[in-house]
Amino acid sequence: MTGDANVSGKISIRNVSKIFNENKDNEVVALKNVHLDIEPGELVSLVGPSGCGKSTLLRLVAGLETATDGELLLDETPIQGPHYDRGLVFQDPSLFPWLTVYGNVASGLKARKLYDKKSNTVEEYIKMIGLEGFEKSYPHQLSGGMAQRVSLARSFANQPKVLLLDEPFGALDAFTRMNMQDELLKIWTEREITALLVTHDIDEAIYLSDRIVIMTPRPGKIEEIIEVKTSRPRARNNEDFLHLRVRILETLNFAKRADDLSYYL
Amino acid sequence: MKKGVRIAFPYLGAAIIFINYYTIPSLAESRSIYPIILTALLIVYTVVWIASFRSPKKIQKVLNLTPKLFVGALALTAWDILTVRMGVLPLPFFQSFERIMSVFVDDWHLLLKSLLHSLRLLFTGYLIGMATGLVTGVFIGWYPKVNYWIMPIVKAIGPIPATVWIPLIIVIMPTMFGGSVFLIALAVWFPATLMTATGILSTPNTYFEVARTLGADSRYLIFRVAIPSALPSIFMGMFIGMGVSCVTLISAEMLGVKAGLGWYITKASGWTEYHKVYASIIIILITFTTIITLIFKIRDKVLVWQKNEIKW
Numbered sequence: 198m199t200g201d202a203n204v205s206g207k208i209s210i211r212n213v214s215k216i217f218n219e220n221k222d223n224e225v226v227a228l229k230n231v232h233l234d235i236e237p238g239e240l241v242s243l244v245g246p247s248g249c250g251k252s253t254l255l256r257l258v259a260g261l262e263t264a265t266d267g268e269l270l271l272d273e274t275p276i277q278g279p280h281y282d283r284g285l286v287f288q289d290p291s292l293f294p295w296l297t298v299y300g301n302v303a304s305g306l307k308a309r310k311l312y313d314k315k316s317n318t319v320e321e322y323i324k325m326i327g328l329e330g331f332e333k334s335y336p337h338q339l340s341g342g343m344a345q346r347v348s349l350a351r352s353f354a355n356q357p358k359v360l361l362l363d364e365p366f367g368a369l370d371a372f373t374r375m376n377m378q379d380e381l382l383k384i385w386t387e388r389e390i391t392a393l394l395v396t397h398d399i400d401e402a403i404y405l406s407d408r409i410v411i412m413t414p415r416p417g418k419i420e421e422i423i424e425v426k427t428s429r430p431r432a433r434n435n436e437d438f439l440h441l442r443v444r445i446l447e448t449l450n451f452a453k454r455a456d457d458l459s460y461y462l
Numbered sequence: 463m464k465k466g467v468r469i470a471f472p473y474l475g476a477a478i479i480f481i482n483y484y485t486i487p488s489l490a491e492s493r494s495i496y497p498i499i500l501t502a503l504l505i506v507y508t509v510v511w512i513a514s515f516r517s518p519k520k521i522q523k524v525l526n527l528t529p530k531l532f533v534g535a536l537a538l539t540a541w542d543i544l545t546v547r548m549g550v551l552p553l554p555f556f557q558s559f560e561r562i563m564s565v566f567v568d569d570w571h572l573l574l575k576s577l578l579h580s581l582r583l584l585f586t587g588y589l590i591g592m593a594t595g596l597v598t599g600v601f602i603g604w605y606p607k608v609n610y611w612i613m614p615i616v617k618a619i620g621p622i623p624a625t626v627w628i629p630l631i632i633v634i635m636p637t638m639f640g641g642s643v644f645l646i647a648l649a650v651w652f653p654a655t656l657m658t659a660t661g662i663l664s665t666p667n668t669y670f671e672v673a674r675t676l677g678a679d680s681r682y683l684i685f686r687v688a689i690p691s692a693l694p695s696i697f698m699g700m701f702i703g704m705g706v707s708c709v710t711l712i713s714a715e716m717l718g719v720k721a722g723l724g725w726y727i728t729k730a731s732g733w734t735e736y737h738k739v740y741a742s743i744i745i746i747l748i749t750f751t752t753i754i755t756l757i758f759k760i761r762d763k764v765l766v767w768q769k770n771e772i773k774w
């Protein structure tokens with residue numbers, strides 16, 4: 198039930214580089230030669246210290262930035278600008294402050310003129326994020342975690358084929374976070390969407406992903422890709438996880454960034 | 463201070479006014495308007511006071527008002543003593559309260575006619591100015607090219623008081639009413655344009671990005687993102703616009719229009735009937751305050767989504 202039934206959700210990132218401030222004296226190489234193929238229906242996590250270009254990569258796939266070099270494709274078609282097929286959950290909730298919780302969740306359907314047909318689904322997503330009774334609240338009346346959940350519901354309600362999530366559970370308490378992770382898994386399974394998730398939480402990456410992409414900064418590049426073979430549904434205290442955790446930390450350590458490493462422990 | 467004392471303040475103030483009124487002899491013939499107005503005000507106060515019993519918040523509101531009412535009564539008494547009781551302040555520039563009030567009784571027909579004429583002019587000009595200002599503001603805020611070419615013109619013409627154009631408008635416009643409407647619209651157009659454009663230009667880019675990833679077209683981006691985000695600024699423009707349109711209206715009426723409150727003031731001061739001047743100033747004050755309060759009310763309804771702290 199996505200916008201375009203012919204979108205299957207294969208993302209190809211081919212040798213992409215992104216340089217900000219392209220005058221020679223103070224350019225930032227946010228990404229250098231990033232190459233990554235994401236299969237339809239795959240769930241891939243991006244982890245790495247801040248500044249390694251995770252958000253930039255997501256914005257490139259969303260079509261909000263253009264690559265300095267290389268190309269980005271969705272189902273072999275070049276990505277040109279944003280499209281509702283590629284939904285993005287921003288790092289900040291960025292809710293529309295003039296709309297209520299309900300209005301925010303419905304905003305995608307309204308923008309696409311689907312609201313008249315699908316207005317009944319809005320309430321479902323509000324229920325999913327556990328904010329029944331808050332439909333008429335405005336964003337300034339919500340806590341950070343509630344706002345973040347509304348932002349998730351806003352993207353989910355739009356039913357994109359590709360879901361790009363930038364640290365979506367960062368502002369949530371531990372219990373809500375686990376809840377929302379399971380909701381994400383549920384939606385991901387039901388709709389067979391492709392998901393690209395940025396996270397600071399290694400356990401979250403291991404619990405959710407098919408593959409974990411470890412990135413390192415200056416310049417931002419892919420250091421290693423780790424496959425999580427554990428079958429689903431996964432137990433959060435799975436034995437394999439400890440193994441993977443050590444391996445990821447070692448990879449980040451291999452990048453000689455002990456100060457950033459302490460962040461994860 | 464005890465509640466009982468505070469409630470009694472206005473009655474005390476009224477008593478002082480009455481004592482002054484009936485004991486000190488007047489230099490002018492008394493019209494007994496003072497006692498009627500005062501009694502009416504006391505009745506209103508009493509009714510409001512009784513009605514406020516329903517909620518503690520309302521009681522507090524009334525209690526907050528009583529010291530002001532008391533001091534107001536003292537000021538009125540002082541005014542009365544200095545003018546009509548002792549004649550310290552010279553006539554005709556200083557007029558007693560009762561004389562000013564008498565205008566409302568004697569000349570209410572012409573005053574009302576003037577007020578209605580002014581209101582008609584004000585609203586026609588204001589609405590036209592606001593509407594065109596909104597449109598130009600949106601265009602300037604949305605299209606960088608329009609911003610580049612039109613904004614300098616707006617900035618150059620804007621700060622010139624609209625009344626400067628009166629001689630030119632008298633020549634160009636076929637009717638004085640049309641000319642005045644144009645003048646007021648021009649005066650309102652400037653702040654409306656500027657504040658709308660500013661509001662749209664300062665819309666955080668993330669809102670546009672969010673909307674675009676949700677599948678918004680430019681229509682949605684303008685009407686459902688940029689304009690809502692600019693609304694606080696647009697309301698600021700509406701307030702500023704109301705201020706300048708009132709000033710422009712009165713000036714226009716003083717200079718050429720043969721009706722309205724501005725015309726009434728000019729005519730009255732020509733005959734040195736300053737009590738009439740003051741009476742019309744009071745009407746202008748009341749009207750202006752009412753309109754501003756109304757816009758405030760609308761603003762609070764439309765902008766419920768704003769955090770309370772940034773309200774002004």
Ligand SMILES: Nc1ncnc2c1ncn2[C@@H]1O[C@H](COP(=O)(O)OP(=O)(O)O)[C@@H](O)[C@H]1O
Nearest residue numbers: 217218225227246247248249250251252253254
């Ligand atoms: N719009 C921009 N202009 C200039 N530099 C930017 C911009 N966006 C990101 N950067 C820089 O690119 C690098 C990667 O940023 P980002 O993708 O946000 O990293 P991450 O999300 O991994 O923390 C950082 O050094 C950041 O300062």
Ligand SMILES: [Mg+2]
Nearest residue numbers: 251252288363
């Ligand atoms: Mg980031």
